[in-house]
Amino acid sequence: MSGGNQIYRRGDPLVKIPGLMDLHSRTDYDKGMLSISDINNDPWAALESWVKEAVNSGIQDPTAFHLTTLDGNGFPHGRIVLLRDTRQGELVFYTNYLSEKGKDLQANPKAGATFFWPHSDRQIRIRGTVTKIPVSESNAYFNSRPVASRLGAWASDQSEVVDSREMLDAQFRHVEAKFSDGTVPRPEHWGGFALRPAVIEFWQGRPSRLHDRVKCKRTEQGWDLVRLQP
Numbered sequence: 001m002s003g004g005n006q007i008y009r010r011g012d013p014l015v016k017i018p019g020l021m022d023l024h025s026r027t028d029y030d031k032g033m034l035s036i037s038d039i040n041n042d043p044w045a046a047l048e049s050w051v052k053e054a055v056n057s058g059i060q061d062p063t064a065f066h067l068t069t070l071d072g073n074g075f076p077h078g079r080i081v082l083l084r085d086t087r088q089g090e091l092v093f094y095t096n097y098l099s100e101k102g103k104d105l106q107a108n109p110k111a112g113a114t115f116f117w118p119h120s121d122r123q124i125r126i127r128g129t130v131t132k133i134p135v136s137e138s139n140a141y142f143n144s145r146p147v148a149s150r151l152g153a154w155a156s157d158q159s160e161v162v163d164s165r166e167m168l169d170a171q172f173r174h175v176e177a178k179f180s181d182g183t184v185p186r187p188e189h190w191g192g193f194a195l196r197p198a199v200i201e202f203w204q205g206r207p208s209r210l211h212d213r214v215k216c217k218r219t220e221q222g223w224d225l226v227r228l229q230p
């Protein structure tokens, strides 16, 4: 890439872009520590407290997490979604059931979730199984969204190809006219999934790369907690 509007292609020599952060910069993590006793045999409460801390910190999108699904060939696919609820020990997020992630999860209801909060040097990794939440809950959440977001759910066939931006805008105008009285019901293909963790790992950055890691595995009785090497 040599600046301007040129596109970088694989194999092109990498040049340092003026103003871009030094790719070899290093962070020393020193904002906290974590031991097994801090989790107090209740990883769910610890997770909620880390999420709450992030929400209260004022950062943008404090509940954003990386969601991994698996396609029919076993390939992982990742993308960011927003955590909207943590009810009953499950992580709830909303999406289009016909999107790539929606199809992946309905064919293979296993998922990974990873949160990263740079302001507190914290990461949480989760893996578990996913179910669709009840229609009544999806309706309640959908109806709480701003009208424009509700219209957007109708206007976009998420993850499908569209010929142009103009076409997408035209689809939006079409649904705007269709629901001009302001009543916008939830599309059947839009709703929530709930991820029930089988494993939750807490990571707290520490100096000298000797980070604290506590892995919590669900058992019949509760949770098994172990400390991992960084």
Ligand SMILES: Cc1cc2nc3c(=O)[nH]c(=O)nc-3n(C[C@H](O)[C@H](O)[C@H](O)COP(=O)(O)O)c2cc1C
Pocket (backbone or CB within 6 Å): 061, 064, 077, 078, 079, 080, 081, 082, 083, 093, 094, 095, 096, 099, 100, 101, 102, 158, 159
């Ligand atoms: C900060 C952020 C939050 C997002 N939140 C959601 C969300 O809650 N639900 C959703 O379906 N997509 C969300 N997206 C868009 C997804 O990352 C993704 O592009 C989209 O869902 C299509 O994914 P898929 O084709 O893998 O199904 C978000 C993206 C970002 C960057």
